[in-house]
Structure formats: C-alpha cells, structure tokens
Amino acid sequence: MTEEATRYDASHIQVLEGWEAVRKRPGMYIGSTGERGLNQLVFEAADRAVNETLARGSGSIDITLMPDGGVCVADDGPGVPPDEPEGANGPGLEALLTRMQAGAGPGGRHDVMLGFCGVGPAGVNALSRRMTAEVRRDGVRWVQEYARGVAVTPPTEAGAANGSGTTLAFWPDADIFGTAECSFDGLAERFRELAFLNQGLEVSLTDRRGPGEPLSARFRFPGGVRDFAVFLDSHMPEPAPADIIAFEHEDPRMAGVMEVAFRWCGSHEERVRSFANSRPTEGGTHELGFRDGVVAAVTAYARQQQSSAATDPGLGADRIGAGLTAVVSVKLDRPEFVGPTRGVLGNSEVRDCVGQAVQDHLGRWLKEQQGRAAAVIDRIVQGASRN
Template identity: 35%
Template sequence: MANENNGRHYTANEIQVLTGLEPVRKRPGMYIGSTGPKGLHHLVYEVVDNSIDEALAGICDTIKVTVFEDNSIAVEDNGSGIPVEVHPQTGKSTVETVLTILHAGGKFNNSAYKVSGGLHGVGVSVVNALSEWLVAKVRRDGKEYMQKFERGVPVTELEIIGESNTTGTTISFKPDGEIFEVLEYNLETLEYRFREMAFLNKGIKILLEDKRKNVSKKFHYEGGIKSFVEYVNKNKTSIQKQVMYFEAEKDGTTVELAMQYTDGYSENIFTFANNINTQEGGTHLSGLKTALTRTINEYGRKYNYLKEKDENLQGDDVREGLTAILSVKLKEPQFEGQTKGKLGNSETRSIVESLTYDFLSNFLEENPKDGKIILEKAINSQRARNAARKARELTRRKSILDNTTLPGKLADCQESDLSITEIFIVEGDSAGGSAKQGRDKKFQAILPLKGKIMNVEKARIDRILGYEEIKAMITAFGTGIGEEFNIEKLRYGKIIIMTDADVDGAHIRTLLLTFFYRYMKDLIDNGHIYIAQPPLYKVGKGRASYYAYSDKQLDDILKEIGRTNYTIQRYKGLGEMNPEQLWETTMEPENRILLKVSIEDAVAADEIFTTLMGDKVGPRRSFIQTNAKFVKNLDI
C-alpha cells in the first residue's frame, strides 16, 4: 500500500491545518472518551496509531512501546519521521504544528496516507495537550531533532541534537495528573491492544517493554488475521482443519476475511475498519452476514442438504459456532460518532457482500467436506431454533401481563420509568426474603433464583430456554431473546446481580455474566448490567456499627476506632444480614457500591468466558494456576 511518493517521504505542504488546540484541556472527554483508565490508555493508542498509519503506507515495520517506572510512555518507530521544515500555513516547524494544532496531520491529505485509522487527526496534538510533558525526537535527513512541550505548550524550539543514519519518530510523554483520575497503566490492557494491532497488520513487529515489572513482549504474526482466528479458537474445538481466508480489493476498498467453525453454539465475529475495532458493527458486518446466509442456503439447495419443502436457514443458524475476523481498509471511512464504533459507508456493504459471496461459493465447491460440516451444523441449529420457538414465546413480555403468577417468585416494582427502575437478581430464597423486605418497592424489583443457573456456554438455545430460572429472567426483563430480542421492551434500567461474597456467589455471578454476554450482550453494551457489592465485614464497637467493603477499608476503620474492644463479623451470605442492613449497605442508592459491567475488549471477554466455562479443562487449569496468587478472601 505504498503512497504516491513511493512510501518514503511526505513534506510540510501535505500537512493541512484545520483548527486550534484550545478546547482539549477544557473538555478532554470529547477527544479521548474519558479521564479514567480508558482515556489514559487511549493516549498510547493515539501515538501508536500514527506509527501504524506509516506501516499501512509501507514505510514502517517496527514499533516499540516502553512503560517507565513513573508511568511515562515512549513510542518509537522506524518510519520516515515527522517533517521538520517550516510549515507554510503556520510559520512553525511541521513537528510543532502537528503537536500543537488540532486536526493537523498528513492523514488529511490523500497524497501522504492512502489509508489511515485515526482519520480525525486529533491524535498526537491531543496527547500533547493532556500530558504533563512531551518530548518529540525525529530522525530524518541524516539528523536527529528534538523539541520539548509542557501541557501542550512548546518550552524549546525544534533543535538538532545529533546525527542519525536511521529514520523514525520517538514520542515520549507523561499523562497529566491534573487531567486524569488514574495514572497507572495496565500491562494486560496494553497487551490486548497491541496483539490485536499486530494481527491486523501482518508482518509488523510491536515490542512492549514494561520497566515497572521488567517484562518484555513481542507481537508479530506473519499469518495476520488467520493467526487471529487461531488465537481466538485456541481454547475451543474447531470442526474445520483449516481457517478459511481471502484478501481482495474492489473499488479502492480492501477486504480481508478469516473464519472457522467450532463445535460451540455462540458466534464470534469481530470487525475492523482501518484497524479500528468497530464493536458496534456497521455496513461491512451487514455485508458479511448477508453473503454468509445467501451462500450457505444456495449451497444447501444445490446439494440437497435442504429439500424443496424445507425453510431457508436463517442468519443465526449459519453463524452458530463461527469465529470470524473481518478487516476492511478504505480511503475515506465514515464512522458514527467520535468513538468510531460503527462503520457507515454504504458502498462497503455491497463490496464486502460481493467479495465474500464469490470467495465462499468457490471455497464450498472446492472443499465439499467442509461444506458438509458447515451445512450439518447449520441445520442442527435450525432444528434447535424451531424446537425453542414455543419456549421463547413463553418468555415474551406479554406473558407477565397475561399470567396472574409472576415468574420465578418475582416481586415487581410499582414504577415503569427506566431511569429509576431496577431489578436485583438474588441468590436463594433466604437472601431474596431479606431483599424483598428491605427494598424500596416503588422502583426496586427482586427476582430470587434457586441455586445456580445452567452453564449456557455448553448448551444450545432450545435447552437454555427449557431452564426455568432462565425463562424467569427473560420474562421479567421483557426483552425476549435471540432473534426476537428487543431492548426497547426492557422493563428495568438496571439489572443488578446480587450474590454472596463467597465461592458459590462468584460462580453464580460468572454463570449469569456468561448468559448475558452470549445471549443478551446488548444489555451489557448499553450499560444495563451491574454487580452489587455487599460489605465483607461488620465492625461493632459499643452501639456503633461500621461496614467494610475491602480489607483495606477494614484496616482503616480499625485504625480510626482504635484496636481494642471491638467485634468483627465476616459476611459470607446476604442472608446473614437483616433487611435493614441489606438496604443500608447494598441496596440504598445513596450508600451502595455498584460495579457497572462493560466490555473494553470483546476478544478478551470471549477468551475469558471460553476458558472459564468451556469444555476444555487444560486452559481452565492453566488460568487458575496463573491467577491463584491474586486471590483474596478465599472461602475454604
């Protein structure tokens, strides 16, 4: 993907200036999403994205990211280096222009980059504005240049500091403590992101070094997204020996697709546009789904897997057990919103659909064994779906209105306004009884579950919908499930998992989260799922009571009240609390602690659920051995 300058140089004339930098420090969330951990890590991604853009243009193949002991960051690449000459519009060096003016960057000019991820061009200038300090070093034209900034303001001129026989850019920065709520980088979060980038850009090397932990990682995959699919499926059982793969270009858009079927029941399709993870899908995903359904139905008819009287396979049928990575690269991507979560280019749908249809049709003709495996799995899914139809109908919201007996011992609330209504999913009748007595029945509903729900990771939809506790939840929520899921029918703004603070409670939480992630993911994506945090300890001294939600908080309380003449009660079950205590500590909106469930990385989430809840024992054993040292409050 070399640019029109043969991928070797771009100049100051190709850097276009659109506006100033002033708003960034006032409203950082508009540019990086938040000032919490997500925004903090976004700073690194913005700098690395610039290096990836050069890799897409064929002028960079190695990127090194270093995390230092003080949580400052250095990103070094072997690209062409930011231009250093005076910019014609600003009268400043191009380095200073790119780092101090919003929307100044080569990616706004098609002669510099043909394909770019960070099309908004806010990247490095925003990082500069939100950093306590930033140092830019550029190796270019046989020289090494350096310029220093503080909170986006230059404190030195661009100066030559030596000779260089290489080219590239190094951006070092420290996030500003006046802006960010947290300043500590999470190594695992960075690993997930850089592994993904390396998969999407086959051949590129991304090196990650953490000086805090003396850890070094290398991400380099010559197989690209084929290796990505193999990675996602490593703890699953594939029913195809090979990963189906193609890369093709049409009308200036490059489409790359890798996919493989497993014996599982959930689909995992991850889509990207210009290396940006489009978690909300978009036109490229629509094109892929349409092509899959059309091709597999045509193949099934042609070879008599589907008889004349048989109904067509639906999308859910042909995608059951499928893992797919779809990556498109296009000149002018249109994303919905600054978060770039959904691709909107209308022409991309037909391009992806056409190329995928051609590829898959040829693949099935040339690989009849795979064709048989895929059709048989899809037909089995269709049978299960038809068997589940009756059960699904029983879970529709209208069943609540039609039946005088509410499902699953549901104690409903009086209000219907989603901005205030909430339902607590509670473990067992004892805790359910306390919750029902302690709640505010105006806006709080209680649904006790008997024991642990089934592990949906190992079951098809027909078995899942035959399970009474799951049917009770679906009926109570009102949304339906699967192809009939409709989030607009949701009856509660918050769905709160409230379980005991012990091993059984943790297992029930995991089972419920697996169900929500696999079958009601929109509830998570739209911020409706929460986990209640009941206290771990009650400290009594005289007539006073204090509640501690962590060991550190317990220690702080003991220091405050003095370490004599006190009692400590360790709560293991919600049923140990009377209704007033449960309300005061865990349910009362002013005092309680709720954790909102969110998915930062869908690939990582899939990996965790597959590892913990899947069929293979080995990966689960390895996970436990690796993480055992981090366990606190072990219940034995």
C-alpha cells in the same frame, strides 16, 4: 433576579483554542481522565507512527511504559522534519506537537485513526506535564522539550544520529489524571488487532512499571486476518478444524478492499469481529454483507445436494452462524459511519460487494471440500433442530 444578572451577550463567551481547549475539557478529546483516557493518550501518540509505517509498507513501533509514569513511543521511520513548519512527510516537529487536528479522521483506505477523535500528538502534549521529542534524520539527532503543550526549547541539534526515526516521551499531567495508570492489557489488545489487520506492521509493547521483570509483547502477523481467526479460536475448549476460508478482494464499486477469514468450529458460539479502516465496528454494511453471503452460499449448496437444509425455514443467519468464527475487515477510500462514535459502517454499496465475494469464495470451498462441506451442513441442520 436583576437585569444585570440575566443579561447575556458576546462578552460572556470564552473562546478556547489548541492546548487550552484540551486541558479545559479533556474528556471531549480522549473520552475520560481515567485509565481509558490514558490509553487513548498512548494511541494518539502512536497514531502518526502507525500511519507512516503503513504508508511505507513495513516498519516497527516500540512503546514502553516507564517506571516513573512516563510513556515512550519510538519508530524507525524517516523522522519528522525538525526545523520546518511543513515537510515532505507532513507537519514539522513543532507543528505536529502543537497544532490540533481533532476530528480529522482517516483520509483513505490506508489511514488508521487510533485515538478517540484524532487529536494526535498535539493533544497528548497538551495533557502532559512534560514531553520530550527526539528526531533522527539525515544523520543528525535533534531534541526538543515541551511543558503542558508549550515548547520550552527550540529544536536543537544534539550530535550524530544512528539510523532514523522519531521518539516521543510524555508524562501525563497528574493535575488532570490523578493516580490513574495505563492498562497494559488494554493497550496490548488494540495493538494486537492493528497488527492482525495490517500485515506490514510490527509493534512491541513493554511495561517496566512493576518491581520484577518487565512485561513485554511483540505483535506481527504475516498471515493477517487468517491469523486473527486462529487467535479468536485459540481459547476454545474444543479444537477447531484446520480449514480456514480466507481471501482478500478489491472491488472498485466500493472503492476499497476487503479481507475476510472464517470457519466453523466445535462450539455453538458465534464470534464475528468486524472492522472498517482498521477501526473496530459494532456492525454495519460490511457485516451484513458477510452474513448475506454465507447464507446464500450454504443455501445454494444444500439445494444442489438436495439437502433438507435448503427448505428448512429455520435456517437463517443466526442458525448458520452457530459455531462460526469470522473476521471481516474493509478498507475504504471514503468510509461513511453512522453516528458520532463511528461504530457502524454505513456505505450501502459495501453490503452487496462483500456479500457477493463471500458467496463466491464459500461456494467454491463447499464444492471443492465435499467431506467438510457435508459436516458443516449437518452441523447447521442439527443445530437448528435442537433449537
């Protein structure tokens, strides 16, 4: 091998920025160039609208999968400022659709990151052969067109507007995604979760790609995590008891708020779903705290009732969790995740905060609901004896 072939210096380094970087390595930004990646495009396109709706406290977002392969995301917010780099509601339209925000992540307890790494609408624009933007603001309708991340027209006034809001329509680039398609079920699952975890959010999802009647779903749950727990039990062959223990509690020690709902049902399967800042987690300090609190409350109650469960060495979290359905959601000002995928919550103070709150609320329920409490303890003891 010659010296020229092995020489490597700064001249060999290729620096890619913005839309060029996303198009060159799309998997780094949306996870894949298949179905999963296309679903992520929808989440990234909806990210701003969801967070804006949560900041206002209420609002609706409509997502339509169109027959020609395009996706339309519309909201009823104040509308993105169309003709300025930065506005009172954040970046102006062209800045929003061309400036990459990769890795920014949630900025507080009320912020949600929907996408893979937070590239937002600019990443969607870069990976779309075409994107159109419509803004309805201050009685005026504005439109702008893009192609593969680059503006081909300026924001242009297009007449009077009815109401306010922003609509983004995009067509994923077939050169990148081939024949892959979005999954209606995959999108519905995530938007349903968001609506459960954020009571002011309303999301409508419509699929017009098929030859027959369009598929549609609307997600809005005033009961929040309580409704989520009911939903998790809805497919169980045995009906669950009516009682759900649910509470919301803010704790300044963890700089955030927790929302918890749980109950025991007829199955021996455990269904515990945990979330941090509306992001699904695979465990962490919030989930550990929940289990600590349940074990402490059940053990303390059994001891007060002089039940054999209090001294049974086999009654750990796994035994007490048999048949338990739970949703544990925390929203923190400064969430800390373990690892780059943000799947495990690491805030150490959260464990004690959630554990104490769960122990207090469950302990109170056990005292007030003597008959149901006895049934729960009996189930746990019988389940342990069978194991």
